[in-house]
Amino acid sequence: MPDGDVQTMTRQRPGEMPRHWLLLAAVGTLLLAAARSGTAVTLIPLNGPTGKIVQVVAASGSEIDRVVVEGQQVRLAGAGTMALFTIPYGLPPGPHPVEVYDKAAALLGKPFFVVDATKTAPVPQLTGHELGYLTRHEPGTAGGGPRPVIRLVLYGSGFDTNSVVVLDDRELERSFPPGVPVSLFDETFLSTEYDRLLVALLDPAHDLTKGAGPYAVVVRNRVTGQRTDAYNVVIPERRILVEVHRMTSDKPGFSPPDEPEVVERSTSHELNSLRRIFTDAGYLLDIRHQGPQRWTHPEEAPSHPELGVGPFFSDREAVEFDRCLATLRWTAAENGEWYVHVSLLSRLATGDAEVLGLTLNESTRQGVAIFTSAIARGDDGSGQADPQQVVRTFAHELGHALNLTHCEDDGEHLTLMTRSELAATKWTFTFSPGSRTHLTGHPLCEVMPGRGNLPLNSPKRIEPWCGR
Amino acid sequence: MTAASMARRVAWLAGCMLCNTVACAAEPASFSFDLVPREVSIVVGEPVVLEGRITNHSPKSAQVAPLFDPAYGLASYVIKRRDREPERFQPYVIYDAVPLTHPLAPGDVLRGSVPISCGAEGYVFKDPGLYMISGSFQDIQAVPVTVSVRAPAPGAEAQQAAVMSQADACHFLLMQAPRSFEDAAKEVQRAFNQPAHGALWRAAGLVLMEDSEGREDLGSCAARLDDPQRALDLAGQIGAGPPLTGQLRLRFLERAISASVAANQPEAGRAYYNQLVSEFQRDNRAQYIITHSFGLLHLADPFIVLKAIPITVTVAGAALPAACSAESVEMAPRTGRVRVKRSLAAAITSLRAEVSGVHEVDRQTGLAAGRATVVAPIQASGHEPQEVEVQLRLRGTIDKQVSGRVEIDRSALPQGLEIEPAALRVNFKLRVPCYRQSFDLPLDRIRLRPTGAYSVGSRVGVELAVPPDLQELIIGADIEGSSQVRIHRH
Numbered sequence: 001m002p003d004g005d006v007q008t009m010t011r012q013r014p015g016e017m018p019r020h021w022l023l024l025a026a027v028g029t030l031l032l033a034a035a036r037s038g039t040a041v042t043l044i045p046l047n048g049p050t051g052k053i054v055q056v057v058a059a060s061g062s063e064i065d066r067v068v069v070e071g072q073q074v075r076l077a078g079a080g081t082m083a084l085f086t087i088p089y090g091l092p093p094g095p096h097p098v099e100v101y102d103k104a105a106a107l108l109g110k111p112f113f114v115v116d117a118t119k120t121a122p123v124p125q126l127t128g129h130e131l132g133y134l135t136r137h138e139p140g141t142a143g144g145g146p147r148p149v150i151r152l153v154l155y156g157s158g159f160d161t162n163s164v165v166v167l168d169d170r171e172l173e174r175s176f177p178p179g180v181p182v183s184l185f186d187e188t189f190l191s192t193e194y195d196r197l198l199v200a201l202l203d204p205a206h207d208l209t210k211g212a213g214p215y216a217v218v219v220r221n222r223v224t225g226q227r228t229d230a231y232n233v234v235i236p237e238r239r240i241l242v243e244v245h246r247m248t249s250d251k252p253g254f255s256p257p258d259e260p261e262v263v264e265r266s267t268s269h270e271l272n273s274l275r276r277i278f279t280d281a282g283y284l285l286d287i288r289h290q291g292p293q294r295w296t297h298p299e300e301a302p303s304h305p306e307l308g309v310g311p312f313f314s315d316r317e318a319v320e321f322d323r324c325l326a327t328l329r330w331t332a333a334e335n336g337e338w339y340v341h342v343s344l345l346s347r348l349a350t351g352d353a354e355v356l357g358l359t360l361n362e363s364t365r366q367g368v369a370i371f372t373s374a375i376a377r378g379d380d381g382s383g384q385a386d387p388q389q390v391v392r393t394f395a396h397e398l399g400h401a402l403n404l405t406h407c408e409d410d411g412e413h414l415t416l417m418t419r420s421e422l423a424a425t426k427w428t429f430t431f432s433p434g435s436r437t438h439l440t441g442h443p444l445c446e447v448m449p450g451r452g453n454l455p456l457n458s459p460k461r462i463e464p465w466c467g468r
Numbered sequence: 469m470t471a472a473s474m475a476r477r478v479a480w481l482a483g484c485m486l487c488n489t490v491a492c493a494a495e496p497a498s499f500s501f502d503l504v505p506r507e508v509s510i511v512v513g514e515p516v517v518l519e520g521r522i523t524n525h526s527p528k529s530a531q532v533a534p535l536f537d538p539a540y541g542l543a544s545y546v547i548k549r550r551d552r553e554p555e556r557f558q559p560y561v562i563y564d565a566v567p568l569t570h571p572l573a574p575g576d577v578l579r580g581s582v583p584i585s586c587g588a589e590g591y592v593f594k595d596p597g598l599y600m601i602s603g604s605f606q607d608i609q610a611v612p613v614t615v616s617v618r619a620p621a622p623g624a625e626a627q628q629a630a631v632m633s634q635a636d637a638c639h640f641l642l643m644q645a646p647r648s649f650e651d652a653a654k655e656v657q658r659a660f661n662q663p664a665h666g667a668l669w670r671a672a673g674l675v676l677m678e679d680s681e682g683r684e685d686l687g688s689c690a691a692r693l694d695d696p697q698r699a700l701d702l703a704g705q706i707g708a709g710p711p712l713t714g715q716l717r718l719r720f721l722e723r724a725i726s727a728s729v730a731a732n733q734p735e736a737g738r739a740y741y742n743q744l745v746s747e748f749q750r751d752n753r754a755q756y757i758i759t760h761s762f763g764l765l766h767l768a769d770p771f772i773v774l775k776a777i778p779i780t781v782t783v784a785g786a787a788l789p790a791a792c793s794a795e796s797v798e799m800a801p802r803t804g805r806v807r808v809k810r811s812l813a814a815a816i817t818s819l820r821a822e823v824s825g826v827h828e829v830d831r832q833t834g835l836a837a838g839r840a841t842v843v844a845p846i847q848a849s850g851h852e853p854q855e856v857e858v859q860l861r862l863r864g865t866i867d868k869q870v871s872g873r874v875e876i877d878r879s880a881l882p883q884g885l886e887i888e889p890a891a892l893r894v895n896f897k898l899r900v901p902c903y904r905q906s907f908d909l910p911l912d913r914i915r916l917r918p919t920g921a922y923s924v925g926s927r928v929g930v931e932l933a934v935p936p937d938l939q940e941l942i943i944g945a946d947i948e949g950s951s952q953v954r955i956h957r958h
Contacts (some may be wrong), residue, residue: 352535352580353565361562361588393564400562406541419541419564455558455588 041100041109049117052087053160056100062108068099069113075222077161086160089224091115121224124158126217126231130276133239133286150235150284153275154219156228166218166227211237239284240338242274242398277395277416281431282440340401340449342394343369357393359400361456365449368397392416392429401449403456404435498526501608503582503601509616511625513632516593516615518582522605524572533567534580536605540565545584545603547592554602558588560639590635593617 040060048054058064058081067074067085077084095112102108132151154165164171213234220227278285360367370393399417406419415432431439438447445453499522506517520536520543536543539559548554572578582603585592593599596619602612620629631637721744728737 352533352570353540353563353567355563355565357564358539359562359564361558361560396564400564456562 041098041111043098043111043113046111047114047116048087049119050087050089050091050115051119051121051160053084054087054098054113055082055084056098057082058100058102058108060108062102062106064100064108065103066101066105068101070096075162084161086162086223087113087115089119089121091118093118121221121226122158123226124156124163124219124221124228126154126156126219126228128155128276129153129217129231129233130155130273130279131233131235131284132275133284152217152233154217154231155276156219158221158226159219160221162221162223163219164222166220167215167233169216171220211235236279236282236284238282238338239286240278240340240398240402242285242287242340242342244287244289244342244344274391274394274398277391277429277431278398281436338448338450339366340398341367342397343367345369345371357397359397359456361400364451365401365403365453365456368401370394370397395429399431399435400456402439402447403449403454404431404438405456499524499530499608501603501605501610503603503610503613505601505613505615508614509618510593511618511629512594512596512620513591513625513629515583515585516599516601516617518584518601518613520580520582520603520605520610521577522572522608523577524574527574529574530572531569532572532578533569534578535565535567536580536582536603537563538582538584539563540567542567543582543603543605545582545601547584548600548602549595550598557584557592560586560588586638591633591638594633 040058040062042057042059044055044057045052056064056067061081063080064076064083067076067083069085069088070091072088074085074088093115095114097110098113099110100108130153132153134149134151152165214232215234216230217233218227218230274287275285355371357368357370359365370390372390395416404417406417414428415430415435416428417431417435447453502521502523504519504521506519510516520534522532522534524530524532533542537559538544538557539561540563545557546554547557570578584601593615596617599615599617600612601615603610620626721740724740725737725744728740
C-alpha cells in the first residue's frame with residue numbers, strides 16, 4: 001500500500017448487507033442517474049477512498065472550469081476537457097454527486113463518485129528533485145514564439161491536487177502548456193503508481209536563473225495545511241543542449257524506443273531520469289528531440305532476412321548517422337555553448353562485441369550514439385529496450401562527452417561510468433565521487449565538449465581518482 | 469531474463485576482465501599477448517597494421533574476447549618515437565560494448581587487428597623515423613615492436629602523405645567516408661587520381677567505388693565510374709596491393725563483388741565472395757555484408773545464390789542396388805556447406821553432390837522457383853567402392869512456398885549405371901520462412917545400379933522439376949545459426 005494510503009476498514013456485522021452489494025447498488029444507481037441525465041461527463045475511476053485523485057473528462061468537448069463535490073468546490077489540476085481533482089477527506093462512505101461546470105457556468109454533468117473507504121490525509125514528504133531546461137511554445141501569448149523555462153519536478157509522497165509548491169515563502173502556481181491534454185502529464189504531474197511527482201514550470205526570466213539558489217522549497221497542502229520539510233534546490237549554472245536524433249525504421253525486428261520520453265524518464269518504478277541524474281551532478285539538461293526519421297522504403301527490408309542476423313546498423317542508418325555528423329560539424333557552436341549530439345540507432349555488432357553506445361573522441365566529444373536494439377537484445381525476450389538500460393547508457397555516453405572515463409579504480413563499481421558492470425542491473429544511477437569532482441571541479445577545457453577542448457583520455461587530463 | 473541473456477552477461481563479465489577469467493582458469497602468467505606487425509616498414513601516410521595475439525599457455529580453456537582495438541578500452545597502446553616522450557594512443561571512437569567471448573583452448577591463439585594508425589587527433593605516424601609500439605591487453609604486456617616509417621618520395625607518395633596527415637582525411641577513411649568530411653573527401657579523391665600505389669590510394673579507391681550520395685546503392689560503382697570494367701580492374705589492383713584490414717577490407721570486398729556484378733563477370737564476383745566468406749566468418753558485420761551482397765547479387769546477376777553446397781552421399785555395401793536411406797544431413801553454419809550422409813547397398817562408397825546454384829530470383833520475393841538439375845560426374849569405374857561427384861543445379865523462381873518433385877532424366881545416365889526406380893518421383897515442397905532457410909533435397913529415393921563397367925568422367929543427370937503443386941523442399945542457408953537440414957521421405 002502506498003505511503004499515506006491508509007484505509008479505514010470496517011467489518012461486516014451480522015444482518016448487514018455485504019459491502020460489495022452496497023457498492024454494486026451504488027454504482028447501479030450512479031449509472032442509472034447518468035443514463036437519465038444523459039451526462040457528457042465521465043469520472044475515472046467511479047469509486048475509491050477519500051483522497052483519491054480522480055480524472056474528470058468532458059466527452060462533449062466542452063472545457064471544464066469548475067467541479068463541485070457535495071457542494072464544495074475542489075481544486076482542479078489541468079485544463080480543457082480533462083482535469084484532475086482530489087476526493088475530499090471528510091466525505092463519508094457512499095455515493096456523492098460531482099457537479100461539473102463549464103466556463104459559462106453551465107452544468108456539463110453530475111455523475112456520482114462512490115466513496116468506499118475513508119482515509120486520513122498523509123503527511124507530504126519530499127525525497128528528490130530534477131530540473132530541466134525546456135522550450136515552451138506559446139504562440140498565443142504576447143511576444144509569441146518559444147520561451148525558455150526551467151521545469152522543477154519534485155519527487156516525494158503524499159501529494160495530491162491540493163498540493164502547492166512554496167519557493168522561498170512564495171507560493172507557485174502549477175501551470176500547463178495551453179492546449180496540451182492533461183493526460184499527457186498525469187504521470188509526470190501526479191502518479192498513484194509510485195513515488196508521486198509534482199511539477200512546477202518556472203520561468204527563468206522571472207523566477208529562476210542558471211546558477212541561482214539555493215531556494216528553500218516546501219510542498220504544502222492547501223486543504224489539510226500539512227507541509228513538507230524545507231528542501232534546498234540549486235539551479236545549476238551549466239546547461240547542456242542535448243539534441244537527440246532518433247533514427248527509426250520499418251525494418252522487421254527494428255525496435256527503437258517508441259516514445260521519446262523513454263530516454264528522458266524511466267517508466268518503471270525506479271525514478272531514474274536523465275534530468276535527475278544530471279541535476280544531481282550539477283548540470284541542467286536541455287533535451288531536444290529531432291525526428292523520428294522513419295523510413296518506409298520497401299527496399300529497407302533486408303532482401304534476404306533469413307540470411308541476416310537481425311536488425312543492424314543499416315546502410316541507410318549509416319547515411320543518417322553521417323548526416324548527423326555533418327550536422328554536428330556545421331551546427332556545433334564554439335561560442336561557449338555546451339552541446340552534445342546524440343544519435344539513437346539500432347545496432348552495431350562488430351563480430352566480437354555488441355556495441356551499446358559510442359562516443360566520437362575527437363577533440364569535440366560532441367557526438368555520441370546509442371544502439372537501442374543492442375541494448376534490448378535478449379534481455380527480457382521482448383526485444384524491447386529496457387528504459388532503465390537506455391537511460392543508463394545515455395547517461396554513460398553523456399558522461400564520456402563530458403570527458404569522464406571508465407573510472408573503475410575509485411571503488412564505485414555500480415556507478416554510471418563503470419564499464420565492467422555495463423550489463424548489470426543494480427546501478428546506482430549516480431556518478432561516483434571522483435566523476436563528480438571532475439564534472440564540477442576541473443578546468444572547463446577538460447570537461448566542456450567542443451573543438452579545442454581536451455579529448456577523452458587525454459594524458460593532459462588530470463585524473464586523480466583513477467590513479468592513472 | 470532469458471538463459472541466453474544470462475549467458476551473454478556472464479560472458480561479458482568474463483570477457484571484460486580477462487584477468488578474472490584467467491584467474492579462474494589459471495594464473496595470468498599463463499597467457500601472453502603479442503603484437504605482430506604485418507609490415508615493419510611503411511611510408512608516411514600508410515596505415516600501420518598490427519595483429520594482436522593472445523595465447524593460452526595454461527592447461528585449461530578460457531573464454532576470451534579478443535578486443536585488441538583500443539576503442540573498446542580493454543587494450544591500450546603506447547607509441548614512442550625516438551627522442552620523444554611516449555604517447556598513449558587515443559582512439560577516435562570509444563565503444564561501450566558487451567564483448568562476445570570465444571573459447572581459447574590450451575595452446576591456442578586468438579587473433580585480432582590493432583588499428584592504431586588513426587586516433588583522436590588524426591594520423592599518428594606523420595614523421596619519418598622509428599616508432600616503438602608497446603601494448604597491453606587486460607594488464608598483459610606485449611613485447612614492444614618497432615615499425616620504421618620512411619619519408620615519402622616526391623610526387624604521388626608525398627601527396628598521399630600530405631593528404632593522409634590531415635586529421636579529417638584520416639577520420640574520413642576511418643569512419644568509412646561519411647559525407648560530413650566533404651573537404652577531406654575532395655582531398656582524398658584528388659590524391660586518388662594520381663598514379664600512386666600506396667594505402668591511401670587503395671582506400672580512396674574504395675571511397676570512389678561508392679555512390680557519391682552515400683551507401684544506399686552499393687551497386688552504383690559502375691554508374692559512378694561510367695566504366696564497369698574499370699571498376700573491376702580497380703578492385704583487382706586494390707586487392708593485389710598490400711592487404712587492407714578491418715572495415716576497409718570488408719568494404720573493399722563488398723565493392724569488388726558489386727564491381728564484378730556490374731561488369732558482368734560472375735566468376736570474379738564469386739571469387740571475391742569466397743574471400744569475404746573465408747576471411748570474415750566470425751564477423752557478424754561481415755555476415756551482414758554477406759547478406760547484403762546476397763541481396764545485391766540477386767538483383768544483379770544470379771550466379772552465386774546457392775554457393776557450392778557439397779553434399780556427400782555415402783554408399784555402403786558390395787552390390788547395387790538397394791534402397792538408399794538418408795541418415796543425416798549437416799549444414800555448416802555460415803558457409804552454407806551441406807553434408808548429407810546416406811547409405812546405399814552399392815559398390816559406390818560415396819556420392820558427393822555440389823549445389824552450384826544457378827538460381828533465378830524474383831525481385832519481389834527474393835526467391836525463385838523452377839528447375840534444378842543434379843549432375844553426377846562419375847570419378848571412378850568398376851564395382852569397387854568409389855566416390856561419385858554429383859552436382860546439383862537449381863534454376864528458376866522460388867516463391868515463399870511452392871511444391872515440386874524430383875524426376876530423373878534417364879537419358880543423362882552414363883553407360884554402365886542405372887537408376888532405380890525407372891520412374892522416380894519424389895515430391896517436395898519449397899517453403900521459405902522469415903529469417904530461416906534450410907536445404908532439403910529428397911534424394912533418398914535415388915538408387916544407382918551398375919549394369920556394367922562405367923568410366924571415369926561419366927555424369928549422372930537428375931532433373932528436378934518444380935511444379936507448383938507438390939510438397940516440400942526447404943532451400944536456403946542460414947549463415948548465422950546452426951541450422952539443420954532434414955531429408956523427408958514422402
